[in-house]
Amino acid sequence: MKYHHGNLRSELIRCACTLCEEHGHDKISLRGIAKEANVSQTAPYRHFETKESLLAAVAAHGFVEMQKSIDKIIDLSKTNKISKKTLIDAMLAYLDFAISNNNIYEVMFGTVIKDFRNFPDLHNAALEAYSSLKLSIKRYIKLKNDQEYDEKCVKIWAFLHGLVGLNKIEQKLEDVPTTDGSYDMPIDALRAAKNNLVPFMNSSIDALIKS
Amino acid sequence: MKYHHGNLRSELIRCACTLCEEHGHDKISLRGIAKEANVSQTAPYRHFETKESLLAAVAAHGFVEMQKSIDKIIDLSKTNKISKKTLIDAMLAYLDFAISNNNIYEVMFGTVIKDFRNFPDLHNAALEAYSSLKLSIKRYIKLKNDQEYDEKCVKIWAFLHGLVGLNKIEQKLEDVPTTDGSYDMPIDALRAAKNNLVPFMNSSIDALIKS
DNA sequence: TATTTATGTTGACACTGTAAACATTTAGTA
DNA sequence: TACTAAATGTTTACAGTGTCAACATAAATA
Numbered sequence: 447m448k449y450h451h452g453n454l455r456s457e458l459i460r461c462a463c464t465l466c467e468e469h470g471h472d473k474i475s476l477r478g479i480a481k482e483a484n485v486s487q488t489a490p491y492r493h494f495e496t497k498e499s500l501l502a503a504v505a506a507h508g509f510v511e512m513q514k515s516i517d518k519i520i521d522l523s524k525t526n527k528i529s530k531k532t533l534i535d536a537m538l539a540y541l542d543f544a545i546s547n548n549n550i551y552e553v554m555f556g557t558v559i560k561d562f563r564n565f566p567d568l569h570n571a572a573l574e575a576y577s578s579l580k581l582s583i584k585r586y587i588k589l590k591n592d593q594e595y596d597e598k599c600v601k602i603w604a605f606l607h608g609l610v611g612l613n614k615i616e617q618k619l620e621d622v623p624t625t626d627g628s629y630d631m632p633i634d635a636l637r638a639a640k641n642n643l644v645p646f647m648n649s650s651i652d653a654l655i656k657s
Numbered sequence: 658m659k660y661h662h663g664n665l666r667s668e669l670i671r672c673a674c675t676l677c678e679e680h681g682h683d684k685i686s687l688r689g690i691a692k693e694a695n696v697s698q699t700a701p702y703r704h705f706e707t708k709e710s711l712l713a714a715v716a717a718h719g720f721v722e723m724q725k726s727i728d729k730i731i732d733l734s735k736t737n738k739i740s741k742k743t744l745i746d747a748m749l750a751y752l753d754f755a756i757s758n759n760n761i762y763e764v765m766f767g768t769v770i771k772d773f774r775n776f777p778d779l780h781n782a783a784l785e786a787y788s789s790l791k792l793s794i795k796r797y798i799k800l801k802n803d804q805e806y807d808e809k810c811v812k813i814w815a816f817l818h819g820l821v822g823l824n825k826i827e828q829k830l831e832d833v834p835t836t837d838g839s840y841d842m843p844i845d846a847l848r849a850a851k852n853n854l855v856p857f858m859n860s861s862i863d864a865l866i867k868s
Numbered sequence: 869t870a871t872t873t874a875t876g877t878t879g880a881c882a883c884t885g886t887a888a889a890c891a892t893t894t895a896g897t898a
Numbered sequence: 899t900a901c902t903a904a905a906t907g908t909t910t911a912c913a914g915t916g917t918c919a920a921c922a923t924a925a926a927t928a
Contacts, residue, residue, distance in 0.1 A: 475914075475916080476915080476917090477915075477916085488916095488917075488918085491916095491917075496916080497915095
């Protein structure tokens with residue numbers, strides 16, 4: 447066991463990602479992450495000023511990975527138009543990343559990191575990810591100007607981001623017997639959407655782009 | 658100063674709401690809330706099993722208030738159809754509540770409370786709020802069946818919830834000069850949407866309902 | 869080789885959520 | 899009304915947290 451780790455910074459990020467995804471950002475401690483990396487409690491402070499800044503690195507990594515999974519679908523090596531199916535696939539890739547990396551997504555978009563401007567890498571990664579989202583729309587449909595692309599992109603992004611949020615809600619609500627009818631069932635509705643995700647997305651995304 | 662407070666439970670919820678909205682749920686402590694209510698550190702434990710359960714009460718209160726602000730728009734005393742403007746106003750009421758009670762909204766929809774089933778009042782309030790959202794759509798347009806209402810409602814809810822999320826993001830991103838063009842500007846797009854919120858909502862909600 | 873810098877450890881501090889033991893007030897019953 | 903049980907408050911204590919200061923060692927540089 448050598449005194450200097452050699453790769454501690456990236457190892458800490460890796461451990462933080464793992465633990466965060468497993469337990470949620472609010473259930474993990476800097477000490478726990480340090481232990482996972484087999485270093486002393488305060489070793490992380492040689493690489494990260496605060497816990498927040500380590501989580502910022504986790505978030506940045508998340509944005510990069512999310513962007514990759516979108517880019518893979520729309521095939522960055524080309525510049526031609528993409529089909530509607532490909533567009534939807536890209537949106538599904540967003541959802542898929544968000545849901546299978548739920549706790550990291552929370553760090554990316556939640557209140558843990560108060561201001562991205564304090565973390566240039568994160569700020570960068572977030573803007574880049576938005577770029578890919580916008581690019582997928584650009585490659586799908588011809589619009590008047592950049593502003594119009596931004597408007598559609600924000601609408602679609604909001605919709606996707608909202609679906610991710612509702613997916614979390616679903617897991618917190620109960621299966622209430624639907625007999626009495628005094629309550630409506632958002633859960634059933636959410637599950638129905640998930641069980642028919644492709645047509646659900648097809649109609650919604652199309653409507654938003656043309657709105 | 659009497660030994661028994663008399664109204665400590667509701668007073669704690671009130672203090673928690675205030676402090677939470679001011680500093681965010683992750684920056685407030687049970688001890689701080691107790692101090693705000695002028696009781697000892699552990700007094701809250703006579704009314705709430707854990708910090709989570711106090712925050713659950715905060716969230717429940719939030720759902721009730723949010724529902725009220727929607728109900729006020731669609732006027733529960735009547736049952737007739739509502740205009741498109743009224744529908745949009747109801748959606749704007751949702752956004753308005755979410756944004757002016759940002760930190761409480763975070764408690765309502767974030768990961769703080771893991772399972773609503775542990776907090777019947779909260780579970781109740783959340784379902785009730787969904788009811789009002791759905792009702793506003795029911796009063797706006799005639800659809801085939803309840804399932805169809807649920808589908809539209811989920812779409813619109815996702816969209817609204819997503820917009821709230823993006824509004825948070827906007828505050829974290831930088832004003833980057835748009836000259837070089839190497840990045841796209843989600844911030845500008847988000848601000849543009851906010852500056853023209855009514856037409857933005859009009860087109861989006863309409864598109865989603867008809868999708 | 870000598871010295872500065874980077875990177876690690878140990879120990880300490882104030883703060884957190886929460887449990888246990890104890891005190892006081894209120895409610896309920898004889 | 900007197901006595902007891904329950905509800906509601908306080909004090910004390912504990913383990914876990916983020917972070918700082920002081921110290922130790924390895925690596926880089928002169």
